[in-house]
Amino acid sequence: xxxxxxxxxxxxxxxxxxxxxxxxxxxxxxxxxxxxxxxxxxxxxxxxxxxxxxxxxxxxxxxxxxxxxxxxxxxxxxxxxxxxxxxxxxxxxxxxxxxxxxxxxxxxxxxxxxxxxxxxxxxxxxxxxxxxxxxxxxxxxxxxxxxxxxxxxxxxxxxxxxxxxxxxxxxxxxxxxxxxxx
Numbered sequence: 001x002x003x004x005x006x007x008x009x010x011x012x013x014x015x016x017x018x019x020x021x022x023x024x025x026x027x028x029x030x031x032x033x034x035x036x037x038x039x040x041x042x043x044x045x046x047x048x049x050x051x052x053x054x055x056x057x058x059x060x061x062x063x064x065x066x067x068x069x070x071x072x073x074x075x076x077x078x079x080x081x082x083x084x085x086x087x088x089x090x091x092x093x094x095x096x097x098x099x100x101x102x103x104x105x106x107x108x109x110x111x112x113x114x115x116x117x118x119x120x121x122x123x124x125x126x127x128x129x130x131x132x133x134x135x136x137x138x139x140x141x142x143x144x145x146x147x148x149x150x151x152x153x154x155x156x157x158x159x160x161x162x163x164x165x166x167x168x169x170x171x172x173x174x175x176x177x178x179x180x181x182x
Contacts, residue, residue: 003173004058005054005057005058006169006173007050007051007052007054007055007058007063007067008051008055008063008165008166008169009165009166009167009169009170010047010050010051010166011047011048011051011052011055011063011066011067011071012125012162012163012165012166012169013043013047013162013163013166014043014044014045014047014048014051014067014071015044015048015067015070015159015162016158016159016160016161016162016163016165016166017039017043017044017159017163018036018039018040018043018044018074018159019044019129019132019155019156019158019159019162020155020156020159020160020163021035021036021039021159022036022040022155023132023151023152023153023154023155023156023158023159024152024156025152026136026148026149026151026152026155027149027152027153027155027156028149028152029152032081037078037081037082040074040075040077040078041074041075041078044070044071044073044074045071045072045074045075045078046071046075047071048067048068048070048071048074049067049068049071049072049075050071051063051067051071052064052065052066052067052068052069052071053068055067055068056068062111062114065111066111069107073104080092080097080100094140094141094143095140095141097140098137098138098140098141099137101133101136101137101140102133102134102137102141104133105130105133105134105136105137108126108129108130108133109130111126111130112126112127112129112130114126115127119182120181120182121161121164121165121168121182122165122182124161125158125161125162125165128154128157128158128161129158131154132151132154132155132158135147135148135150135151135154136148136151136155139151164180165182167180168180168181168182169182
């Protein structure tokens with residue numbers, strides 16, 4: 001019997017690992033460097049888009065929409081960071097970034113509602129991600145760096161939830177039993 005394809009762990013790892021790296025920066029633990037940018041393009045962006053397309057192929061609209069949208073979030077964020085080096089007049093200000101993050105918060109809130117029938121870890125991923133986006137938007141709107149720092153710690157937790165979900169799905173499937181409760 002052939003196993004059914006499950007692109008979810010790939011998407012969750014892409015999301016989780018990239019979210020942790022960026023939020024180490026938001027929390028003030030690391031600098032924003034090429035390490036975060038490269039991860040944003042490769043694992044946060046491209047790997048999630050691939051996972052999303054495969055979820056659509058599996059007739060999973062939720063997973064397809066989530067992974068594809070957040071994959072493009074990462075690519076757009078990297079463009080926002082890098083594009084001003086060529087065109088400084090287009091640099092994103094805190095207000096425009098606040099609205100950008102607020103739109104992602106609203107989208108994520110609706111996605112979190114969609115997890116009501118999902119497992120606990122998925123609810124935690126989307127609930128904490130919505131909180132993260134709201135905090136980041138608030139930090140940008142107010143210019144209060146403490147809010148962004150708190151958001152960074154929420155983001156680290158969010159990324160850890162996603163990584164746990166990915167590893168749990170992989171290990172549980174490989175061992176044929178629930179080693180990691182989801």
